[in-house]
Amino acid sequence: MKIDILTLFPNMFDGVLQSSIMKKAQDNGVFQYNAIDFRDYADNKHNKVDDYPYGGGAGMVLMPQPIFRAVEAIEKNEVKPPRVILMCPQGERYTQQKAEELAKEEHLIFICGHYEGYDERIRQHLVTDEISIGDFVLTGGELGAMVVIDSVVRLLPDGLGNEASAKEDSFSTGLLEHPHYTRPAEFNGYEVPEVLRSGHHGKIEAWRKKESLRRTYVRRPDLLDNYPLSKLDKTLLQEVKTEEETKQKNNKTD
Incomplete structure (x- = not known):
């Protein structure tokens, strides 16, 4: 699986995706990721990616141009359109069933926002999925994207190294998992x-x-x-x- 992440803070992903199971999965060729600073795609002198909302109000809104251009650059040589996922508190509540659905894809693009929100044209004309990991608000979409990526990668063939482990997880069967015990007795x-x-x-x-x-x-x-x-x-x-x-x-x- 190929995963591209549009973010203003690419370095945030290294600690999570370069450790433990995620690191092993990459070493084994299960998936590859690329964290992209979409500020690089801004078409203005100062690489500005946000602006004040039309109609007034608090906060700043992410502009459509940098994000559209970043996604277009990623998709340029793609034969099959990737899933473009917007991490957003207004999105669909994330579930294990959604993780299983996304694990069937070859290419995922995650958009991680900050500030007050996204220009609505990003939602309407660019993304295929809007995902929320819970009924709370974070400072940005990066942590949510990490959660989704981890939950998807572990479902890929050889993602865990033991395919049976994921099948028995809580929610994968529709029920919570049974208790576990180990030595000593x-x-x-x-x-x-x-x-x-x-x-x-x-x-x-x-x-x-x-x-x-x-x-x-x-x-x-x-x-x-x-x-x-x-x-x-x-x-x-x-x-x-x-x-x-x-x-x-x-x-x-x-």
Whole structure:
């Protein structure tokens, strides 16, 4: 995958994308990125990229010209048009499903803004996607772009080095992931569940599914509204609900 990032602060990306899994993914040829200062594409003497908003108001607005020219330069020799992603608090709420969708692309362009916002013509005539990583506002789109890039790259073939890891992540299955344990089997008096030490793969898988349903029911019950429960899932979920209700009653009694 090829990733181009339009930003006023290209160096911000090196710390994240040149470390850990992202660095290994690049070394293995999984993806390549280029952080581009779109100030270089401004057509004025001082490389100005923002101006006061028409109609008045606080803050500065990013001008269309530098960003349009930067994207045009990137797309110049492209056969297939890339996805052009605007990082914006007004955009679509980012999800694992969106990450999986973007991971199927060959080329992504991210636009990271600052100041008060973007000239509306950028939204209307240049971008294919507007993405928000949450209902809050950052000083710029760089941190959001890093989050999206990380979540997409780890889904690419050989992105993690273990394809099964991404498939079992929270949200990838539609549920939150089950609890994990490792050695030692006992620590400070707390023991790993016996079923996980049993070696019985069928029982382990059933335990994991039930605990995944439990964690989702307790922490994110909204996810269950659209999850296609199998007959076994329904049985396990009912057990979970009964156990959790009993636990709550016992806690009130105590």
